[in-house]
Amino acid sequence: MFFGVSLASAESAPIAVELHYTAIIDGVTAATIDASAEISGDRYVMHALTRTRGVMDMLVGFRSNAESTAVIERDKPVSISHDAENKWRGKDRHVRLRYDKGEITSADVVPSPEQDDRQPVAPELQKSTVDPLTAVLSLMFSANLPGGCAREVPVFDGRRRYEFACSPDEEVAASSSAPNQSVVHRAYLFSIIAGRQKHPFWPQSKTPRTLSVWFGRIDSRLPPIVTKIAARSGLIGYSVRLDKLTIDGKTLAVPSE
Numbered sequence: 001m002f003f004g005v006s007l008a009s010a011e012s013a014p015i016a017v018e019l020h021y022t023a024i025i026d027g028v029t030a031a032t033i034d035a036s037a038e039i040s041g042d043r044y045v046m047h048a049l050t051r052t053r054g055v056m057d058m059l060v061g062f063r064s065n066a067e068s069t070a071v072i073e074r075d076k077p078v079s080i081s082h083d084a085e086n087k088w089r090g091k092d093r094h095v096r097l098r099y100d101k102g103e104i105t106s107a108d109v110v111p112s113p114e115q116d117d118r119q120p121v122a123p124e125l126q127k128s129t130v131d132p133l134t135a136v137l138s139l140m141f142s143a144n145l146p147g148g149c150a151r152e153v154p155v156f157d158g159r160r161r162y163e164f165a166c167s168p169d170e171e172v173a174a175s176s177s178a179p180n181q182s183v184v185h186r187a188y189l190f191s192i193i194a195g196r197q198k199h200p201f202w203p204q205s206k207t208p209r210t211l212s213v214w215f216g217r218i219d220s221r222l223p224p225i226v227t228k229i230a231a232r233s234g235l236i237g238y239s240v241r242l243d244k245l246t247i248d249g250k251t252l253a254v255p256s257e
Contacts, residue, residue, distance in 0.1 A: 015039040015221060020244040024158070026236055030056040033240070042072040046133045063087040068133035077138050082131035095158030097131060104129070109158045113195075121161045121194045129156035139164060140223040143184050143215040160195035164188045167210055168250045182214040182255045184224050208233045216255040219247055227254055 021033040035048045050064040051057070066084040072076050079099045088094040096108040104126055113120040130138060134156040143148040149166035167187035188211045208231035215224030230238040245252050 012041055012221075015219075016246075016248050017222075017225075018244075019225070019242060019247040021240050022243055023240045024239075025056070025238055028055065029053050031062070043069070044071075044137075045069050046137075048133060060089055061087065062089075066133060068131050070130075070134045070137070073102075075141065076128065077134045077141065079131045079134045082133065082158075097156075097158055102130075103127060104156070107158060113159075116159070116197075117199055118159065118197045119195055121156065121159075125161045125194050126156045129154045129161070131155070132157045135164065136226065138221075139186075139188070139213065140215060140225065142166075143186055143213075143224045147185050149188065161193040162195075163191055163193060164211075165191070182217050183227065184217065186213050186215065187211070188213060208238060216242075218245065218255065219253060222247075227256075 005014045015037075017035075017037040017039065019033075019035040019131055021035070022029055023031040023033065031050055031052045033048055033050045035046065037044055039144075046068050048064070048066045048251060050062070050066075052062040056062075064084055064086045066082070067233040068082045071080060072078070079097070079102065081099065082095065082097040084095045086095075091111075094108070094110050096106075097104055098106045107126075130153065132155055135153050138153045139149070141154075144149060152163050152165040154163045155161070165188065167189050190209055190211055210231065212229040212230045216227040217224050225242070225245070226240075227242045231238045244256050245254050
């Protein structure tokens with residue numbers, strides 16, 4: 001789910017990106033994410049297939065096949081559509097969101113909040129949000145800004161409303177400003193605003209509040225691509241790492257921090 005998009009004109013040659021990530025909880029592989037992007041000028045289509053692994057797969061059996069289409073307007077990613085077909089503990093679920101000028105015009109979400117034992121998200125909280133894949137792209141765009149990330153990223157995934165905001169960690173911001181660095185390090189605060197489960201499978205008090213994110217400057221046509229995410233909640237450590245990167249059919253080395 002972590003891609004860049006060309007900033008060139010619509011006449012630029014299309015770019016194909018393929019990424020493979022591994023998610024780890026307390027040193028144990030919990031999931032894999034196979035992602036791809038088709039980029040043409042200011043328009044992109046992203047795919048992300050997420051699958052739990054090992055013990056986590058035995059517990060929840062999670063599968064997610066997501067696709068987002070978006071366009072860059074005034075150097076800002078704007079959602080056009082988002083579709084996600086999921087399976088959670090043996091049950092099929094889906095989200096289908098459509099946008100016009102950055103605002104949601106239709107939402108088909110199964111199961112409903114009542115059927116899913118979760119709080120509904122009020123319509124006013126859904127305004128001016130982006131889908132989850134476009135949210136990651138927004139973080140990548142802001143990672144290139146001097147002096148740290150610059151803005152909050154409001155996200156609505158069809159069920160939950162959450163946001164990312166730049167952490168006031170001055171040490172991280174100071175270490176990530178040099179334009180010639182191949183790896184950029186940022187810190188973000190993660191907040192769930194609405195749509196919480198009433199009786200969650202995983203206690204939401206255990207959800208990490210601060211995320212450290214590493215971005216790699218890999219291709220001049222692309223903003224920095226997410227190469228690693230790390231977080232802690234109490235004694236539990238979480239991480240997502242980029243294991244394989246392919247651009248236009250060529251496998252490239254993943255930069256290390």
